[in-house]
Amino acid sequence: MSPRAAHRVTRAAVLAAALAGCAAAAPRPVRHEIQITAFVYRAPRVPVHPGDTLVFINRDAVPHTATAAGQRWDSGEIPAGESRVVVLPANATGTYRCMYHPNMNATLAIAE
Numbered sequence: 001m002s003p004r005a006a007h008r009v010t011r012a013a014v015l016a017a018a019l020a021g022c023a024a025a026a027p028r029p030v031r032h033e034i035q036i037t038a039f040v041y042r043a044p045r046v047p048v049h050p051g052d053t054l055v056f057i058n059r060d061a062v063p064h065t066a067t068a069a070g071q072r073w074d075s076g077e078i079p080a081g082e083s084r085v086v087v088l089p090a091n092a093t094g095t096y097r098c099m100y101h102p103n104m105n106a107t108l109a110i111a112e
Helices: 003-025
Strands: 031-037 040-042 053-058 083-087 095-097 105-107
Touching: none
Parallel strands: 031 053
Antiparallel strands: 031 040, 053 083, 095 105
């Protein structure tokens, strides 16, 4: 193998190793359950990342929504006794609320 070809192989190997390291460092998507009871979003305070799944479970007798500030994501209507799944987009924001009950507000702890 010529020195020039060997240099190309070495550069390619270094690039492949760097990309593999980046992929390994990316967090895996996590599933978070958020209960809605007595007109309150109840969830443990955990950091969330884009790609994580939020499962909103409505325990109230009336429908609710979970809608991000700026409507960057939205659960749609969550009927009483049902649940809805939202996969957080890359532009997820920290705050969300119920479109039917504006006094229902919550914040996601967006991980850095």
